[in-house]
Amino acid sequence: MPSADPQALTFRTAVEADVPALVELVESAYRGDASRAGWTTEADFLDGQRTDEAGVAGIVAHPDGMLLVAERAGELISCCHLEHRGDHVYFGMFAVRPGLQGGGLGKEVMAEAERRAREQWEAKEMRMTVVNVREELIAYYVRRGYERTGEMSPFPYGDERFGVPLRDDLAFELLVKSL
Template sequence: MHLEPATTADIPALHGLIESAYRGDSARQGWTHEADLLGGQRTDAEGIEEMIVDPRQALLIFRDGDSIRACVALTDQGDNLAYLGLFTVEPGRQGTGLGRLLLAAAEDQAITRFGATRIEMTVIVQRRELIEWYRRRGYAVTGERRPFPHGNPRFGLPNRDDLEFLVMEKRLI
């Protein structure tokens, strides 16, 4: 799988892909959506642009012809640690193996771009099926939990009060 850095010209297509995979009825075509837990937006164009221009981050995309089918964001956390986020696969392509390929390519990029020996992510605690998917790919639950940004509509509108993030980590090297 070939991942390439996103550019500001990709923002409209990326925003559409991300929203379609995480929110609303289109997200329900796939199995990784948050549509039952959150309403509102998953991200905005400004947030995507911030990732693209920040040298400590890499927003990577997978193209199929002229269309962006998947993306993932990596952030250099220092201390040989990378953070993986915004892991997105077009809903109609979920369950085809594209996610496994995207994850492996992102881990390789974390090593080569940031010198990471470890990678971490956060997953909403209530997303048990997704947590198990990551476990099967070598990620371990660290026991740490982080608060969900309740009250910040930039990250979505929770449908419940008990949302929080579970931290997962994997040794890369």
């Protein structure tokens, strides 16, 4: 039952009809000039796309995961990808509408994602990868209880589905949180 408070945050699992709005949300949070309104922009070191409709549709349809959507007053304002991988859940594609960043919304969405990982899949751990040069973002996750592992994986240079790198020192660092 929806909350009577129009400012209340509601959560649901994304459906196929959400795909275009989700692509727009993720792109606005990470790429191009629109992303500069928030603090999660990657525009200084990655150009091109962050995702596309095929990628988001694949996540929505994946049987071992979900794209969690947060809405306020019927407006899609945040999302994150959760994928059950045995003893842990992978957390990714986290986006908050740029004009709403910095007000605690991300913390609420992460708490709901972690709750679902524990309750739905009985996961013991949440894992994510973050671009290594995103020190302010890594610090945000550390404040939320995630630990830096120092484990790096290569950035997929040459695969424009992940963007067009503007520097040659990008990698992904694994962050882990016990649930």
